[in-house]
Amino acid sequence: MTETLGFTLQCPVPDHGNERIELAHGSGGLLTHRLIEEVFRPAFAQSPEDFTHDGALIDVPGAQIAFTTDSYVVRPLVFPGGDIGSLAVNGTVNDLAMCGARPLWLSAGFVIEEGFPVEDLRRIVGSMRDAAQAAGVRLVTGDTKVVERGHGDGLYINTSGIGAVVALQPISPRQVQPDDVVIVSGDLGRHGMAVMAARENLGFEPPIVSDCAPVAAPVLRLLEEGVNLHCLRDLTRGGLATALIEIVESAGVGMELEASAIPVSAPVRGACEILGIDPLYVANEGRFAAIVPEGDAGHALSILGEFDGAATVIGSVRSGGTTGSVALKTMGGSYALDRIAGEQLPRIC
Amino acid sequence: MTETLGFTLQCPVPDHGNERIELAHGSGGLLTHRLIEEVFRPAFAQSPEDFTHDGALIDVPGAQIAFTTDSYVVRPLVFPGGDIGSLAVNGTVNDLAMCGARPLWLSAGFVIEEGFPVEDLRRIVGSMRDAAQAAGVRLVTGDTKVVERGHGDGLYINTSGIGAVVALQPISPRQVQPDDVVIVSGDLGRHGMAVMAARENLGFEPPIVSDCAPVAAPVLRLLEEGVNLHCLRDLTRGGLATALIEIVESAGVGMELEASAIPVSAPVRGACEILGIDPLYVANEGRFAAIVPEGDAGHALSILGEFDGAATVIGSVRSGGTTGSVALKTMGGSYALDRIAGEQLPRIC
Numbered sequence: 001m002t003e004t005l006g007f008t009l010q011c012p013v014p015d016h017g018n019e020r021i022e023l024a025h026g027s028g029g030l031l032t033h034r035l036i037e038e039v040f041r042p043a044f045a046q047s048p049e050d051f052t053h054d055g056a057l058i059d060v061p062g063a064q065i066a067f068t069t070d071s072y073v074v075r076p077l078v079f080p081g082g083d084i085g086s087l088a089v090n091g092t093v094n095d096l097a098m099c100g101a102r103p104l105w106l107s108a109g110f111v112i113e114e115g116f117p118v119e120d121l122r123r124i125v126g127s128m129r130d131a132a133q134a135a136g137v138r139l140v141t142g143d144t145k146v147v148e149r150g151h152g153d154g155l156y157i158n159t160s161g162i163g164a165v166v167a168l169q170p171i172s173p174r175q176v177q178p179d180d181v182v183i184v185s186g187d188l189g190r191h192g193m194a195v196m197a198a199r200e201n202l203g204f205e206p207p208i209v210s211d212c213a214p215v216a217a218p219v220l221r222l223l224e225e226g227v228n229l230h231c232l233r234d235l236t237r238g239g240l241a242t243a244l245i246e247i248v249e250s251a252g253v254g255m256e257l258e259a260s261a262i263p264v265s266a267p268v269r270g271a272c273e274i275l276g277i278d279p280l281y282v283a284n285e286g287r288f289a290a291i292v293p294e295g296d297a298g299h300a301l302s303i304l305g306e307f308d309g310a311a312t313v314i315g316s317v318r319s320g321g322t323t324g325s326v327a328l329k330t331m332g333g334s335y336a337l338d339r340i341a342g343e344q345l346p347r348i349c
Numbered sequence: 350m351t352e353t354l355g356f357t358l359q360c361p362v363p364d365h366g367n368e369r370i371e372l373a374h375g376s377g378g379l380l381t382h383r384l385i386e387e388v389f390r391p392a393f394a395q396s397p398e399d400f401t402h403d404g405a406l407i408d409v410p411g412a413q414i415a416f417t418t419d420s421y422v423v424r425p426l427v428f429p430g431g432d433i434g435s436l437a438v439n440g441t442v443n444d445l446a447m448c449g450a451r452p453l454w455l456s457a458g459f460v461i462e463e464g465f466p467v468e469d470l471r472r473i474v475g476s477m478r479d480a481a482q483a484a485g486v487r488l489v490t491g492d493t494k495v496v497e498r499g500h501g502d503g504l505y506i507n508t509s510g511i512g513a514v515v516a517l518q519p520i521s522p523r524q525v526q527p528d529d530v531v532i533v534s535g536d537l538g539r540h541g542m543a544v545m546a547a548r549e550n551l552g553f554e555p556p557i558v559s560d561c562a563p564v565a566a567p568v569l570r571l572l573e574e575g576v577n578l579h580c581l582r583d584l585t586r587g588g589l590a591t592a593l594i595e596i597v598e599s600a601g602v603g604m605e606l607e608a609s610a611i612p613v614s615a616p617v618r619g620a621c622e623i624l625g626i627d628p629l630y631v632a633n634e635g636r637f638a639a640i641v642p643e644g645d646a647g648h649a650l651s652i653l654g655e656f657d658g659a660a661t662v663i664g665s666v667r668s669g670g671t672t673g674s675v676a677l678k679t680m681g682g683s684y685a686l687d688r689i690a691g692e693q694l695p696r697i698c
Binding site for chain 1: 371373379380381382414416417418419420421422454456457458459460489490491492493494495496497499500501502505507509511586587688689690691692695696698
């Protein structure tokens with residue numbers, strides 16, 4: 001396909017504050033060209049040679065790379081603590097970090113609905129630029145398509161990412177062992193509830209702010225410091241519960257969590273109660289679970305303590321009991337977490 | 350983000366012929382899980398270990414890789430000669446080939462509208478599998494999001510691709526020299542007109558079939574045989590004219606084309622006349638332009654002759670004249686090709 005992050009052009013293009021996306025912005029023709037020069041090049045190009053080719057050419061520093069992709073359809077596009085742009089960068093950066101990789105390069109594919117305000121696109125692209133800078137990655141290739149009014153929903157963004165694997169050991173559910181401990185990197189449920197509040201105009205007091213952030217730095221520090229990371233998982237769509245269920249099913253182990261140890265802030269807990277939502281299933285965008293040998297837990301916590309989030313141990317892997325099951329111990333007893341069958345919070349990412 | 354190409358599960362899932370995409374298919378929960386196991390794993394997984402992690406881990410054979418992305422929003426989803434699935438694979442494969450790279454790995458990101466028939470999705474995913482096999486690439490990571498009915502358009506697919514650069518010299522508009530010749534790899538305009546015919550129910554006789562195909566094999570052969578490829582460009586959105594305008598603007602050269610030498614089949618020419626469309630601006634999905642030194646043109650043509658498409662020389666690069674301009678010589682005189690300002694054929698890819 002002809003790329004939209006495509007070509008150099010010298011003439012400056014005037015800034016039209018009220019310009020809206022037209023079908024022709026996706027044509028590959030003049031308006032596409034202007035969109036690139038006006039919106040994308042200022043955000044992402046680092047030299048005039050950038051954007052002169054369809055694909056990015058990358059010198060690979062290591063022998064193994066990680067490659068991941070995600071499409072982002074969050075609604076609304078802007079929410080307390082972020083927008084679809086920062087989300088699209090951090091989400092893919094975090095996917096790479098979960099592979100034990102140093103995130104390096106991102107692609108961005110935009111599907112824009114006719115009529116979308118160019119000013120909003122510019123703001124979101126700026127937010128991507130800032131998030132990429134904060135996470136130490138470069139957005140190196142991109143594409144734009146436009147669909148007719150009524151056939152999209154403002155803006156969808158896909159980001160794919162490449163990282164250099166730095167973990168010396170595989171990080172995978174298959175590495176999980178009995179007696180390993182389960183650490184979460186911080187309090188849970190903020191992203192999902194912040195998006196819900198923005199979508200439904202719920203004025204929680206104090207306002208709930210998304211945790212949307214890159215987690216590559218703490219993960220790379222854990223690896224550098226020699227913490228034996230058996231498994232990592234970002235706690236996005238489906239939340240903590242879904243992530244841990246997936247891990248125990250893949251690993252063929254059981255897991256036991258202390259409900260009282262799982263960090264959920266009072267505002268999130270209150271909002272979840274009002275809406276009848278279980279915070280363990282709510283998406284986070286700057287939180288991860290790390291499963292490590294018992295002997296490494298203290299070291300891991302002390303490293304994570306240097307970063308945002310108040311990391312804490314919430315449970316452990318069991319040798320006995322039901323394999324493929326996550327048991328939640330509460331004051332009233334213990335019950336097994338289930339996969340949710342329906343959609344609790346659609347379009348949260 | 351939690352990936353949808355994510356996890357192993359052993360239980361077989363029954364095939365529901367009339368199943369439709371629900372919002373919950375994008376939830377990360379049970380239905381997402383079933384969708385992966387039922388639709389994506391059968392198509393793409395090669396071992397049970399596949400899909401056990403968020404990102405693909407890849408051993409990189411060379412020192413430099415190419416990385417590209419494209420979103421596909423073609424309408425209708427199926428057209429003579431292909432569908433959005435084969436298009437999404439071939440389009441990104443071809444982008445990598447244009448970088449002088451051997452296409453190796455693809456990602457796939459699906460944005461699916463609630464209500465979309467799962468059977469159609471299965472067919473399209475099967476078409477992606479077949480196209481990937483034909484092009485010698487592996488689809489190694491993916492993601493699915495679902496948007497509410499009325500907020501999408503059936504299905505959008507993003508593919509990103511990684512290739513290993515095999516070209517020993519840079520392939521770029523900057524390499525283009527005066528007296529270089531311009532070769533096109535085959536007849537033009539078929540993809541765009543095939544999609545238009547399908548969309549508008551135009552019964553052209555004979556039917557026009559899209560040229561949608563991978564072009565990596567001929568490009569790699571040209572490189573292996575030592576043809577000095579100064580510049581390559583696939584002739585997708587915006588067609589031949591837009592591609593060459595972009596090249597001459599980047600290269601700061603002029604170009605002259607012989608209108609009579611540009612291969613357009615009689616059915617495509619006829620259809621374009623009926624619809625008032627210039628075939629030079631119509632998208633192709635299996636055609637490229639190669640700009641090579643005059644002395645390499647014969648060698649290039651003889652290699653391309655072994656592949657589908659009837660490659661031919663259509664013009665050359667000029668040292669004098671207007672830089673940044675493509676002149677089309679016709680029987681009636683010569684005129685400069687312009688970028689199109691509007692959208693001639695929306696949603697062609």
